[in-house]
Every structure is written in C-alpha cells, then in structure tokens.
Amino acid sequence: MYAGGGMSRLRIEVAGQNDEGTFGAWLRFDGAGGFSGQGKAWWKPIDMLKLQLGGNTDGEFNKDGFVAWGFHASANDAGVTASPYGNNAAFYQGSGGLGTYLFITPVDGLDISIAVPFQTGGGDPRPDYKQTPQNDPTTSYTGFLYDKTQAQVAYTMEGLGTFALTYAGGRGTVATSTSGNGAVLYAFADLTMIENLGLNVGLKYTMPAKQDGGWTYNAPIAVGVGASYDISDEFAVRLRTQVELAGKAKPNTGDSVKLPMVFGLDVLPSYAVSESLTAFLNAGFKYTAKEKDVGMDAAFLDWFLNPYMCIAEGPGAFYAGFKVEGTGERKYKVLGVSSKTDSFIDWSIPIGILFSF
Numbered sequence: 001m002y003a004g005g006g007m008s009r010l011r012i013e014v015a016g017q018n019d020e021g022t023f024g025a026w027l028r029f030d031g032a033g034g035f036s037g038q039g040k041a042w043w044k045p046i047d048m049l050k051l052q053l054g055g056n057t058d059g060e061f062n063k064d065g066f067v068a069w070g071f072h073a074s075a076n077d078a079g080v081t082a083s084p085y086g087n088n089a090a091f092y093q094g095s096g097g098l099g100t101y102l103f104i105t106p107v108d109g110l111d112i113s114i115a116v117p118f119q120t121g122g123g124d125p126r127p128d129y130k131q132t133p134q135n136d137p138t139t140s141y142t143g144f145l146y147d148k149t150q151a152q153v154a155y156t157m158e159g160l161g162t163f164a165l166t167y168a169g170g171r172g173t174v175a176t177s178t179s180g181n182g183a184v185l186y187a188f189a190d191l192t193m194i195e196n197l198g199l200n201v202g203l204k205y206t207m208p209a210k211q212d213g214g215w216t217y218n219a220p221i222a223v224g225v226g227a228s229y230d231i232s233d234e235f236a237v238r239l240r241t242q243v244e245l246a247g248k249a250k251p252n253t254g255d256s257v258k259l260p261m262v263f264g265l266d267v268l269p270s271y272a273v274s275e276s277l278t279a280f281l282n283a284g285f286k287y288t289a290k291e292k293d294v295g296m297d298a299a300f301l302d303w304f305l306n307p308y309m310c311i312a313e314g315p316g317a318f319y320a321g322f323k324v325e326g327t328g329e330r331k332y333k334v335l336g337v338s339s340k341t342d343s344f345i346d347w348s349i350p351i352g353i354l355f356s357f
Contacts, residue, residue: 009077026056038098052101059094060101061113061152063164063188065200067226067240068093071268072282075308078319078352082304083284087242087264090202090224092166092186095150109156117148147171154188161191161199172209177249177257180209180217200226200240213252220247220259238268260291276313280321282306300328308350319352 010031017024027039040054052060058069068088069076076084095101095115104112147169154164170183184206191199206219224242231237247259266284273279285303308321329343 026054028056040101042101048105050101050103052103053099055096055098055101055115057096059096060115061103061111061154061166062092062094063152063154063162063166063186063190064088064091064093064202065188065190065226066198066228066238067091067200067202067224071226071238071240071266074317074354075280075310075319078317078350078354080306080308080319080321080323080350080352081282082306082323082325083266083282086284086286087224087240087266088202089244090186090204090222090242091200092152092164092168092188092202092204095168109158111152111154111156113152113154115150116146160193161189163190164188170207170209172207173211175209175211175215175217175249177215177217177251180206180215180219182207182209182217182219196230198226198228200224202226215252216250218246218248218250220244220262234272236270238270239266241265258291261289263287263289277309277311279309280307282308282321298329298331300330302327315357316353316355319350319354321350323348323350 012029012031013027015024015026022044023042024044025039025041027037029035029037038055038057040052040056042050042052044050062068064070068085068091071088072081072084075081095117097117099115099117102114104114106112149169150167152164152166154162156162164187166186166188168184168186170181172180172182174181184204187203189199189201191201202222202224204222204224206221208216208218210216222242222244224240226238226240228238229236242264244262248256249259250256264284264286266282268280268282270278270280283303283305285301287301288299290299302325304323304325306321306323306325308319311318324345324347326345327343330341332339
C-alpha cells in the first residue's frame, strides 16, 4: 500500500488577435515538474485561407469527437479516471507538433487542412532520424519532413453531421514483429441527426511498413464507435468501443505471424445530483483473443470499475473517486515452453482539484 500526490499541471495561456481578425497568436506555458512552452501565430489574408506557424500539442484539426480526452474531459486532468484515453485508436487526434499549417475553406462546410512539420524532437529535423544513418549523404532532410505531412478533408452537412478523411504520413521503412512506421488513413463521422444522441464512428488503416532484409509489419485495422445520449436533464450515458483485428507481421523468410484480435468497451453513465454535484460510474474492459502465432496460449481480460464525482463551482472543481483495476492472467507458450503471469487487482482512492481563472 502506498500514497502519493503532486501538482500535475500549472498552466498559463495567452491569446489575441488584431481588430480585423487577420493576424493572431496563442502561447502556452506549463510549469509543473519543469518548464515548457509552445505557441503558434497565424495570418488570414482572405476569409477562405489561413496560414499558421507553430502548433498546439493538444492537436490541430483533430477528429476524435468525444471518444478521446472528451470522454472524461477535465476529470482526466484531475487524475481520477481509469482508462482515461482507452478505445480511441481508430480516431485521428490531431497534428500537434511545430510546423507549417494551411487551412482552406473554399465553401461553407468544407475544410481542408494541411500540416508539414518543422522537426520531431531531439533538435533533429528528420522524423525517425534514429533509424537512418545520420552521415548518409543520400538522405534528404526535406524528404523526411514531407513524408510526415498530414492532410485532411472534412465536410459538415447541416442536420446530418461532419465527415472527414485524414492522411497522416509515415516513411514505411522501419518494421519489427510488433510495430512499424507506415502512413495512416483515418475515416471519421460525427453524426448529429438524432436529437440528444451523439454518435462518433472512426476507422484507422495503417499502410504496411517494410524494413530491408527484415520484417514487414501490417498494423491491425481499428474500428471504433462512440455514443453519447442525454436521457434527461440530469441523467446521461456515454459509451465507446473498439476492435483491432487483421494485424500481421512477416519476417524476411518464413511464415507470417498473426496478431491477436483486441476488443474493448468503456461505459460512463452520469447523474447531476444538483447544480454543482455530478456523479459518474466509469467501467470497462479489454479482451485480447488467443493467438498462438505470438505465443499467447489463452485469451485474457483486463477490466476496471471507477465511480467518481465532481463538485464544480465557478472556476474551481473538486474530484474524488474510487478505482479498482483488474489485470487478467496471461498464459504463454513459446517453442514448447509454457509460462504465465498471475492475475491481480489494484485499487486506489484518487482526489484532485482544478482551478482556472
């Protein structure tokens, strides 16, 4: 048994624009556990065109509806939720790095967004630079950046919803038996045609990654659905579910290795007890199927149960909850040798306070 605490976030944000709305900027400084900053500036010469330099790590032109951060919203920041970002791999969560952004709105409802990164960590402008000899004279730095370009077309139809197709670039040259860096295609729909019902649908397809003389990796296809329904003024429920399937990896010589199917489900009913007090019941599970190709000799189930409540008054909010998280037993069999890890249960009583002004 142990106890702990800390200040997970101390943040200052500043934003502004000129009277005409043609120039603007945004800055954010984070100071808990160290200092960091980020920002962006933009120019809008005409209504249908916006050029931006910089970025927001929370995600630019993200299409994740309410299934990512928005599923629990500020309760994530308070640290009281189990599975805070679970079951959302099928949804595009934005281009957040430093880069050049172009936003085009040629007609009402149609949004075209393009992002080309400046660099990706470590001060080196080459994404995946650790995977390529740094003294290779044939390496094109510009090519590496263009390979990471992200682009999106989104269209909103009044009374029906928003639909988007996103391309997130990747070189596709690095692969192992468990990962690769292939480009990704996302399809998204945010359906609003039914009163009081929000429906998010996401699909993620990752293009194969192949390493010369090594593995070819086909990441699983992810399909996700989120639903939010307001039953009454006081009672609401949210749900998100996802399946990952059809993944495989193939070595340079030999047979392909199938990756296990994974299915997850989170539910979040809530009840507004009063104007300031809301109670939540967060629960879910993740099921991983048996797959002998990767040595998994039996399926296993992980789960959690996490009631919590929020008291919000003005700029402040107090959160408290109870988390019980169960990890299922894993059974393995590799080269005829069996092994396992035991199941176990963790529990905790998290509390958090948020204040903004």
